[in-house]
Amino acid sequence: MDTVLEVENLSKKFSTSWALKDVSFSLYRGEILGIVGPNGAGKTTLINCLLGLILPTSGTIKYFGLSFSRYRSQVLEKVNFASNYVGLPLSLTLEENLLVYAHLYHLKNTKEKISELLKLFGLWEKRKQRTRTLSSGQMMRLCLAKALLNDPQILLLDEPTAGLDPEIARETRDLLLKLSHEQNTSIIITSHNLAEIERISDRLLILQKGQIKALGTTEELLKKFEAQSLEELYFRLNL
Numbered sequence: 001m002d003t004v005l006e007v008e009n010l011s012k013k014f015s016t017s018w019a020l021k022d023v024s025f026s027l028y029r030g031e032i033l034g035i036v037g038p039n040g041a042g043k044t045t046l047i048n049c050l051l052g053l054i055l056p057t058s059g060t061i062k063y064f065g066l067s068f069s070r071y072r073s074q075v076l077e078k079v080n081f082a083s084n085y086v087g088l089p090l091s092l093t094l095e096e097n098l099l100v101y102a103h104l105y106h107l108k109n110t111k112e113k114i115s116e117l118l119k120l121f122g123l124w125e126k127r128k129q130r131t132r133t134l135s136s137g138q139m140m141r142l143c144l145a146k147a148l149l150n151d152p153q154i155l156l157l158d159e160p161t162a163g164l165d166p167e168i169a170r171e172t173r174d175l176l177l178k179l180s181h182e183q184n185t186s187i188i189i190t191s192h193n194l195a196e197i198e199r200i201s202d203r204l205l206i207l208q209k210g211q212i213k214a215l216g217t218t219e220e221l222l223k224k225f226e227a228q229s230l231e232e233l234y235f236r237l238n239l
């Protein structure tokens, strides 16, 4: 399998406590890896380390075989991020927002790409509206459109469906599955919704107190921990 990301012994200490401790895993091309764990398990810290927003205390991150600490800018051209908690400037129109990011990513076919994404996410009619007029579902779709501007090979998603109504959450999931199946995009997604993460992920990584408790396909994990459902497994692990 083609490995696009390799994390080895990643640790992060905030003052006296470890938010991540010896976390190691790989991400394969076209794979969706779901990260679950209780509040404070280290999910966001892991995503932030993978984005280079915070420096790990120790350990290594390699994207496409390249050290992230040495080849940061080259790597970030192929990676993007979306979260339901990180909004876009509200006073800009949808089109303006995407334009700002398209320029940041030095896109060449800016107009075409923005039109394509606005249509894909059902936001074309709203392109001249200010971002503040969007519902939370539409905002998430705009964040995803922004995240896809540079055709990332890896997409990091921190709770992308949190706070979305079930219909919009399902649409978002379908789109992520389409991206992984049709464009071979590798996706890391965190969520508190066990049913959702089980449905969408090829493999699951369960974090607890900054450490990996389990990693594998749902089937492998259920067998290993002799559980009937992910929920049972989750409680069995005392998460």
Ligand SMILES: Nc1ncnc2c1ncn2[C@@H]1O[C@H](COP(=O)(O)OP(=O)(O)OP(=O)(O)O)[C@@H](O)[C@H]1O
Binding pocket: 014, 015, 018, 019, 037, 038, 039, 040, 041, 042, 043, 044, 045, 046
């Ligand atoms: N900037 C920071 N300074 C100090 N401690 C931090 C900082 N960021 C995170 N932590 C601590 O690191 C641990 C992991 O936090 P993190 O936000 O990564 O967990 P999480 O799994 O994303 O939680 P949640 O599900 O609540 O979003 C927590 O104990 C948190 O208090």
